Amino acid sequence: MSRDKDPAGGRARRILERLTGSSESLEESAGRLEDSRVAERLRQIEQLFLLHGGERDNGSGPDAADVLFDWGHLQVLERLGEGSFGEVYRAYDRTLDRDVALKLLKSERGRPFQSQLFIHEARQLALVRHRNVLAVHGAAVHEGRPGLWTDLIVGHTAHDERYRESFERLDAVLELVESLALALQAVHGAGLVHGDVKPSNIMRDASGEWILMDFGASLDQRRAQGGPAMTSGTPLYMAPEVVLGAPPTPESDLYSLGATLYRVLTGEAPVQAGDWKGLQAFHEAGRQPASAVGHAGLDRRVARLVDALMRRKPGDRIRPEEVIERVRSIRAAPQRRFRLAALASIAVLLVLGLTLTSMGFYRANEARIEAEREQRNNAAVNEFLQRALASPSTTGRVRDLKVEEMLLKAADDVMPSLADQPAARAVVHRVLAESFNTLRMPHRAEEQIAIARKAMKELERPLPEIERGLTLQAARALELDDRHDESIAIAEDFLARNSTVLGESDRQVRWARIYQITNRLSLGRYDEAEDLLDTYFAEVPAPETATRHFGYEILQARANLYRMQGRYDQAVETAKEALDWLDRFPRSRPINRASALSNLALNYTHLGQWEAAIEAAGDVLDLQARIFGERSQEYLESLINLSGIQREAGQLEASRESLVRARELMLENPDIASAEQRLGVSMNLANVLNATGEQARGEAMIREAMDFATAQWGENNLNVLKLEYNLAELMNQQGRFEAAAALASLTLEKKAAALGETHAFTLLSMDNLAVALGGLGRGEEAVELHDRAYAALDGQLGAGHPFTLLAGRHRAAALRQFSPGRLSAEAVDALLQRHVETFGEDHPDTLRARALLAPE
Incomplete structure (x- = not known):
């Protein structure tokens, strides 16, 4: 939902003041700060600042005189607009520490069903997280009024005349089409229907990103009696089947997308009708909307794509993924041509963001610069990088770059960008090390730590906060590399030097204690790990008042300990406690919940409670799809885990379906799977095929996998030997002794x-x-x-x-x-x-x- 009153420069100034602790040097940059792209860069810097240890301003919020009324935790400040179904306000969110848009249903009696539907759909929409979809933060009922709150978008709608000239360029048109297709793909992937795609529900924010918004408007249509009014313009974008009485579907959203693009790109509506009856008559007659092909200035390939979206039969309309593929085909220019320029832009953005954030914050408050975030939120990292990937290139063709490639390019550009600032270089390399650890790439992390320490030697005086952060990242890298004794040694040396000075409640000290425990669990030193848990984490902080999520970390560690000790009942109960803790923790993140559910599923398998394990693993899969998407490594790994539990539970057909899907994903997206994962899926699928009587297919798959593994690693590799075992086992089953x-x-x-x-x-x-x-x-x-x-x-x-x-x-x-x-x-x-x-x-x-x- 939008608000077009707060200039980008005001937002930029507020961010800079928070980062540097001063506004004295801002006036000279006033002109530049009005640029919306500068404001967006600063917003990205702020996001990384929060991700790596910064804290939000704990100000008191708006003045009491400015507050119209309170609605739950929101302080309502300004009425922005009204529709037939609800009212929209600007409100201050005390939890998020920022302004949001609040849509309240009108408090009319006799509509409990619509209210329940509104709340249900809003809460579902809150699970959709995509850069091209308006972020819905939640929904609730307070004092009898249902409402939802979302990001407050500063920008203009798609039919604003200021965009008309830009749409004469093919790259601008393709950016719009791709952004909206990606948005619908995310919405439909969550099992939802938008229901009201139209130009006024598409906005361009300060960063230049197209945002699909105003889901609440789709509920207006559902309560309409006798058809909506033509004055709103919405009916002209409705699919024929919806105009004739069918409920909205993903296919009807696709028609609306085509009609919207037709209107935005040609300036005309695809159907000429003066009222609702005329529109009904048009579609009852089976007439086809006007073709986009032939419109002056509109690329014929784009025009054909628009027409394909507006086909009369729902099943004939092209899907969002096909739209995306066509856009990428139209772009035609070689990938390599844009890759280096895009990476350079990303690297500059990342390096400058990290430097400004860390060094500005360092000047403002030295003691806080190196505060480590206690849980690395991979989803937040990816969101930041996706925005960075989308914004610097005018081609939009760099979204396929891997995070690892971006980080490596950023690492290469640190020295030329910050040659005379060794402290800044150390900070950047420490954050890069942390990012590589998040990606489970410990060797890359160790490289960055070594470079950072080399930069530290150039300093005139030591910076203990940065050094402590590097030490903890070194312990984490060693743990990921299965060098557990070395990791323990570093953690315990860290504690010997710092625990007395900083205190046991210090976040860095607590992380060092966690590394003491998790490494001992990996080494099978369970009694020692339990002693440490009892000594330093005997009490779990209440989630409602906790400022950090260490309570969840403690419960996860205990659940792992109990499982490794064979105390499976206690492991299950503790894993449930971890989930409950997250449910009650105000700052809980979906990625934490996915980890906790994975732990619970694993513990259920040890108890032989297969249905419960499958349910938990299925919930993990759904979360990974919402957080990372179905074409991600995280989703693939969760799908493989689910197939394994299904196989162990004896649900061989379900396991086969999961493995077939995993294999398809790896073939379609080779970068998301390692050679070992591809081989493992083939082996497991072959075993399931053999167990379900498809032994000829199973044997062929085993032999194909053997050829692959032999070529990859040699004939004496363990993977090849496992396949030989499987093949001999199959021959025994067939009597080929x-x-x-x-x-x-x-x-x-x-x-x-x-x-x-x-x-x-x-x-x-x-x-x-x-x-x-x-x-x-x-x-x-x-x-x-x-x-x-x-x-x-x-x-x-x-x-x-x-x-x-x-x-x-x-x-x-x-x-x-x-x-x-x-x-x-x-x-x-x-x-x-x-x-x-x-x-x-x-x-x-x-x-x-x-x-x-x-x-x-």
């Missing part, structure tokens, strides 16, 4: 050399070979190998581990066939009971064990 024995024998030899004779994977290949030998009638050899494999796995992993149970089933079957006197009924019952305890009554492995070991 001779081929299975030959392959299993070769794999056993290679695994023993690479991993050792007692490694679990080596023992599984021994079990595989024993099954093949039994199939060939070589019972004595088979039983001997079964005994060795089962005893070793039982000793290493425990009697209830899936590997041990697999070997136990095979051994029992071989004993029954070749040495029945050694297999007692009690041993069979005990083995079956362990299957039930581990997998549940109806799990395929439990059923398989019953069928294999049933009395003859």
